[in-house]
Amino acid sequence: MNRRSFLASLPLLYAGRLFAAPAAPARFLLVFLRGGYDAANVLVPLSSSYYYDTRPNIAIPRSAALPVNSDWGLHPALAESLHPLYTRGEAAFIAFAGTHDTSRSHFETQDSIELGQPQGTRSYASGFMNRLAAELGGRGAISFTNQLPVTFRGTAQVANVALNIAARPGVDERQSRLIAQMYAGSALGTQVAEGFAARDAVMRDLGEEMIAANRNAVTARAFEKQAQRVAKLMRSDYRLGFVDVGGWDTHVGEGGAQGTLATRLDELGRGLAALCNAMGDAWRDTVVLVVSEFGRTFRENGNRGTDHGHGTVYWALGGGVRGGRVAGEQVRVARDTLFQDRDYPVLNEYRALLGGLFARVYGLDNEALARIFPGAAPKDLALV
């Protein structure tokens, strides 16, 4: 299937209050940092003496943090990537964000966020990104992952493709047709057809570049490369995307201005900046939301690292994002405001704030939002 012409034939489906360019479909990319990144060392609470008291080995010094506002600073590893976006007004932070799930389990919390269902209910048959895809007409959604993530499970058809490993297809057109024929009308029929379509889209949009790059060994720039590919596919063939980045579970030797977390942030930041550049004009109507399952303990642990916590910080990036600010409800950072005397509290619940964001980006009404996030009242942080 030629997705370009297919999408071109559907502009009416996206009618509504599109925030930047009403003629073109808005794009939304969810970036999931798996492992629970240490938000307190990324958006640094500069004005909190308790932060410096309880992180003697890993705190980001005030002198090293990049300016955000009088209360907050940014990790220096993001100096050339995220910080310029912030100063251009194309990046906003949502502090004290997260879920009311308090299991502090990576897997439990990731799943509950990806499903986006009311607290206490859990069906693995339906994730919130899939429900969003369904509200948007049910096509054009893709996950840039080897497996389809829980958030994209559901009735809308969603493609997936791993961008870190790719090779020229060996199954030719005729064989693809024969294989698809064996599955036609079966439970896997749409998956097989979608798999071939995504493979063709990747070859069309990235073909030679991808195969050329594949000859080289994987480098530290892996995510940057991958992010450029994401941008190319979202610019032309897909408008709703998901990608995840691992390696944030810093129980030991997390480092401060330099070290393990700094290296990870540098790589992530460069990837996001590359994505922004590669989107070109389409960056105008693109929103990238960076989330993680939870924050980490406010105090450092016995191994110069941090353990599983609660509240975290989300990032909203995009040409139309009302950036250059820390959005959402906030509280003074001190011992007495910590959740259970150990973690950041959650003041901006993710289902409410995502609902508010989708209302603005896609012009979805309350009924549609209630189908995506049942039982959650949308909270408008005016992110775009």
Add this chain to the structure above:
Amino acid sequence: MRLVAVLLVFLAGCATAPRQPPLEPIAWPDDSLAVQLQVLNRVSWGANRSSAAEIARLGTGGWLAAQLQPGSASLPPEIQARIDEMSISRRSLVDLGAELENRRLALQKAAADERKAERQAFNEDLQRLAREAQTRMLLRALYSPNQLEDQLTWFWLNHFNVFQYKGPLRALVADYEERAIRPHVLGRFRELLGATARHPAMLIYLDNARNSAGRINENYARELMELHTLGVDGGYTQADVEALARILTGWSLDLASGELARFYPRRHDYSDKLFLGRTVKGSGARELDVALDMLAQHPATARFVSRKLAMFFVADEPGDALVARMSQSFLDTSGDIPSVLRTMFASPEFRASLGTKFKDPLHYALSALRLVLDERALPDAQPVIGALARMGEPLYARATPDGYPLTRADWASPGQLATRFEIARGVAYRVPVRIWDAPLGALSDTTRGTLAQASSPQEWNLLLLSSPEFMVR
């Protein structure tokens, strides 16, 4: 003092309960070739002519009984010779670990730009050890007659997952599989729990090696309850996580001296702990076994482990009744794994489920290779290692402690299927004649009609390995 600590480690590791008496054979009324092939597809890594001949000789009930209580696995001599040649077979981890750790420490002292050649050699050695472990696992899966034991080895490795790219783990995973997992996969669950808790791979992977009094690291404590025993809904609290972390303080290792697990009394928190509603007296090294005993006997563990086994061997969502019967077997036999499996294999749910479980990439790749190779030796494991990475299920390389997921929804996505057909092509075009298709069962009209359009035996093989019938086990 140190000798005492080492001795304690050793003795604690040897704690055993009397073995269960031999299991009653499973009566199996419908013992046709079709059913035997289905059982092979489920209880082995995939049916082929030689395993079909074996199950026909023993009957399904007899074959299952033999799989549940196997003798030592005898591999074809050529395969065994390939394994025997490996460094992981020739050197013990005590020796290998000490050498590597001392080399690492020496390199750590040198400046970053010095000793480049040594650094590279060190890294290549780790890579080679990891490749050996992966190759050995593939060879056993393809050729071992003890197929249940072999599938269980992967299952339990996945349950007690470690990630080979953390620290020195590429040098440790072979030994982790060989000493902490494989000897216990058809033993008692408690043995697995104790052996993994004391293995350097786990001590390093979940950071307990650094967990000490006043410098608590709760990583292992949490996953030990959430993923290894009770399950996330198993009734423990954050306070239990913190108590267990304190119980686990001091358990570490000293690779450079050849100590794979070592209890450091001075790093231990000797206060009493309130753990799962019971007081664990602060007494040092033995607290670990007290806690592991409590966890291994817990009804939530019986349920969690039984359910996971049933997800692997029966269905993505096994019925509560089956899980309850398996849990009861677990509790009745102090966690005797063959008894739990026997309950499962003898159940109507198991028989009814044959041929309906969607293959994960590892099952897919191994079943294709077993079918195609049968008793012929795999010329080179590297392409298989690469194919598993491409499909997202490389060996010893799941980064997170939850292990790979086991259900159809996890593995039947569009991108997965497109990649799977590419892997099918890679296998199919190496075989100049048509593959034996009986293990796929009765083919649908559509599949037969499509196969009829194949222009060569290779293409016929591609279509067969890509067919809906070959996606399930």
